[in-house]
Amino acid sequence: NMKTAVDRIGQGKVRQVNARFAAMASHYLFETDFCNPASGWEKGQVEKNVQDARRRLWQPMPNFPDLDALNAWLEERCIAQWGEIQHGVLPGTVADVHAVEIISLMPMGRAFDGFVEHTKRVSPTCLIAFERNRYSVPASFANRPVSLRVYPDRLVIAAEGQILCEHNRIIDRSHQKPGQTIYDWRHYLAVVQRKPGALRNGAPFLEMPEAFRQLQGHLLKRLGGDREMVEILALVLQHNEQAVLSAVELALEAGVPTKTHILNVLHRLIDGKAPPASPIDAPQALRLAQEPVADVERYDTLRALRHAS
Incomplete structure (x- = not known):
């Protein structure tokens, strides 16, 4: 059995x-x-x-x-x-x-959600342990119990009736190697918003996309760059991450890696291009009866006055 x-x-x-x-x-x-x-x-x-x-x-x-x-x-x-x-x-x-x-068979119902559930407590460093490996959880659930749903290929973490996050399951039966720690840098945004300095050497932020890493290298060279970088990263909490990433890439290409420029680009990406303005039907009284013709001879007049002086 x-x-x-x-x-x-x-x-x-x-x-x-x-x-x-x-x-x-x-x-x-x-x-x-x-x-x-x-x-x-x-x-x-x-x-x-x-x-x-x-x-x-x-x-x-x-x-x-x-x-x-x-x-x-x-x-x-x-x-x-x-x-x-x-x-x-x-x-x-x-x-x-x-x-x-087949004509007599009933349609299949929804598939059974086949997971094994465990109750875990999130550590102060926003991690839970499973099978010698550790997985990150959003910082707001640190030191709190969560439900871990184990599937053959992934782990789903839930609490308070909602799905918090999902990780690919690491399966390694070898006890010769140390366990792995799987981070999602988004889970630690609430932490760096309080402590921007943690962004410099924080292990979770080594997993950021390359464009964010390049931007970080530019911003941390100047005063207040920590805080500015955190504010840019926090945009993924309000907007589509791919849109934010595209805005950062465009700002880097333009050579203007600043929060103001990135916000400008992001809003243009989200809002899309402005529709072409419709032609204005001007009143007849404002229309030109005769198109003006450029007269360059007046410059000769100015030159003559200059020589005379």
Whole structure:
């Protein structure tokens, strides 16, 4: 009995089912029926199906860059094999029988949100620990409890009924290496707004985009640059981060890396170009009857006066 489904095995068929597995069974409306430990003969048909699927799909063993690529390939291969495998009970292939049955099938409901939940307390440095690694959390939740939702490929941190942040999950079973610390520099903006000096050597801000790093190098050379840099970074809390980043890049290209210029560029990017002005219909009395002609001979008159003096 896999540990993702059963927390404890009792006598006979008694099982203490994992809470999340029970929630999944309730979501998809199926009943659990567990075999005895180390008794594969109790589910011989399942074992045979697994053996056949392994031979069809996993020999030789393919490689995939991520879980999404694996699932996409698996779906494609299964659908292809439905057209090759005979149903066994009904005439035709699995695909033929599926085509007949599909008109009677109900649509699938929403997918089960399959995560394992843990309660964590955020450290004073705005970090939570999981599997020997540490992940940052918005500074406003320092020293407070949060809910950590663990997925196969990511971690989602929630509190007070809202999603706070999300990180890619670091999976490293080697105990030879020290754990990693994963920062999101946006989580520490509230800290540097109070203490701008922390921006200079703060580890979280080493992960900023290159344009922000270049801007920081320019601003920290002058008095008050810490505060000005923090105010520019804080713009991502109010505006789209990509728009702020584009404004910074344009300011650097123009050679004017200042907060005022960046704000000017940002507002133009957000508001878009001003629409072309419509032609003004001037009254007839204000219209010129004859277009003026440039007369350069008057400059000769001025030269003559200068020589006379």
